[in-house]
Amino acid sequence: MRTIKNAFYAQSGGVTAVINASACGVLETARKHKTRIGKVYAGRNGIIGALTEDLIDTSLEPPAAIRALKHTPGGAFGSCRYKLKGVDKHRAEFERLIEVFKAHNIGYFFYNGGGDSADTCLKVSQLSETMGFPIQAIHVPKTVDNDLPITDQCPGFGSVAKYIAVSIREAALDVMSMSRTSTKVFILEVMGRHAGWIAAAAGLAGEKPGDPPHVILFPEVAFDEEKFLMKVKESVEKYDFCVIAVSEGVRNAEGKFLAEAGTRDAFGHTQLGGVAVEIAQLVKSKLGYKYHYAVADYLQRSARHIASKVDVEQAYAVGKAAVEFAIKGHNAVMPAIVRTSNQPYRWKIGMADLSDVANHEKMLPRNYITKDGYGITAACRRYLAPLIVGEAYPPYKKGLPEYVTLKNKPVKKKLKTEFKL
């Protein structure tokens, strides 16, 4: 008789509007395979929950609550920014993981995160080899940054992309109305420290030449102040207004973040605002235009109310596939989204080796950015467009979305020892 092992699931890194949809996929699928997988214990605050034996018994949540995860943003079990240091450097962490996993009969490890988390997952997957502890570790992809390799998109990205495209289309209509006597320039700051995927998504808002956004500032393109100002001036002279999407990660020619470059302040004070303010001040001081700026920040990655239906489905699918991979005996793999057709858009789930995923960043290809560096190309549009299709509205009660809060009851601790992080 096969021993039934329990599973560990945790969320890691910045959360998204659909990471809980992946959790839903993991939990619902595990519940369908009770002869293979026992209980699913969720780590409270990611891997920290495993290290501190702070486990949540998901079996105590009713099916309706698990189902509601599919439309609830944020990380239902708490997330963390915590990177395992590697067996050679910090053996104690791995010994502790094994101790906790043994105590709770855990044989499956599902880790839901981005690049750093894939690295953590890879290290856990090697515990069998490195420390003789049998475990199957499957990574569940998630990141709004869309910078994981192999998978066609990263669940979480499609919804941010939709939020940004919708928001900038709406704000552009506002600015256009106001430009005669008031605001000429509107700036929307979006996430993306290293890769310009989210900034690129703003480009979807415009369909014809001249449609806003008129300028996109990518982290991949060194900021050229003079050229930028000329572009803004041209737009205002032609359309009477200018809409700009700026990635938080925009850098100058020396590779310094614009938000930290201190170009504005002769006293060398630390940047206090962020890149939107920086750009706004530049436009005001050099061109004299009235501006408004918005900083989407967490709103963009938690906006489940306007999530992409495709994204929600893919987020669920990678969670489901992770459990199916585990049941089939796989280790050190990640379900990846494979695009099989562009028109009509079709996709399926493939399997990626975790060693090919961890610590590789997928940047925006240069041919996705127009020659002048301020827009997206047709190739980029072909890639992005299907990812924002469809609405997947959450249920509402009295005008507000009904998001679930789980009970998150702790599993009784079995170890006497505490672990210092």
Next chain:
Amino acid sequence: MRTIKNAFYAQSGGVTAVINASACGVLETARKHKTRIGKVYAGRNGIIGALTEDLIDTSLEPPAAIRALKHTPGGAFGSCRYKLKGVDKHRAEFERLIEVFKAHNIGYFFYNGGGDSADTCLKVSQLSETMGFPIQAIHVPKTVDNDLPITDQCPGFGSVAKYIAVSIREAALDVMSMSRTSTKVFILEVMGRHAGWIAAAAGLAGEKPGDPPHVILFPEVAFDEEKFLMKVKESVEKYDFCVIAVSEGVRNAEGKFLAEAGTRDAFGHTQLGGVAVEIAQLVKSKLGYKYHYAVADYLQRSARHIASKVDVEQAYAVGKAAVEFAIKGHNAVMPAIVRTSNQPYRWKIGMADLSDVANHEKMLPRNYITKDGYGITAACRRYLAPLIVGEAYPPYKKGLPEYVTLKNKPVKKKLKTEFKL
């Protein structure tokens, strides 16, 4: 036989997610009364369109385009920030208006705006008396600030309120997930220079004691740094995180805007960020918590994708009623929303005298703010809650809302003279 007069309609001040729904109400209703109202000419960019004889012939727009205004944010004909100075001070402006109105046989004046625009509308309504030109001027209320008197709410406000309540509920779930190892404090900056209506709407996101937002900063409550920091600290110690909604209009005890108070910078440099940055820096420097902040800016007032259904209906209704008032022979009035029941929420359209509306601001009553100054009371909740009920989603195509752009064909000019603004 009665002469059929044409009508003038224009949008004024900051636009909203539903000002075009009011335009739709005006235009559809006028089209139903062709024996009484001829063509409706829209002013391009508000009253400026009248002064410069820059009129748009709305009769050239097909019914489907007019219908689509109901779900399109921004101001379809362009808005303006331009206040008529009064007959005594600037007679030339009024003479010009009469000249343009006469040339185009305009007998009805519909002005869609807030407090300042009500003042403009009132002045136009007095043209019969002051300058012997027969006109009926009806004001169509609109402002996200919700500060017009008499009307129970101002169309545009309900949708901003919904956007803010939904957004902060979502962002709070994000911060809650991250707080163990990362962000402890999240700040959302919202509009409202003078009145805290929008900030108050953030309070709808929380339903039980302890629910986020934990702190709301109103323009009506003088900012007390020490007390505020203690409140944030308490929240972080109790819940591990703190969510703050801050009105752009928050002031210190001396009545100075916090965003301009320069409390942060000993060199007295002009504030570059805005109040969210100010608050964020304060929290970081005094309490050491990691923060994130978002600035909703134009996103909040253009977010037609998450507009309140009640708000859309009321915006349409005031447009419709304005035309009906005109047909009944009224002048110098404004359709007002009258709440006839709280539970179930019921409302009807009443009529307000424009002289009671212009230049009066309706502030947030003190009994809508909790004793400690950081939350909303049950009375406030009773007032606000019905205004965000219902979703009125726009149609989508390929993942993006389909907003209409009108042809906005100009009416042929009849005057030889130009008018300098």
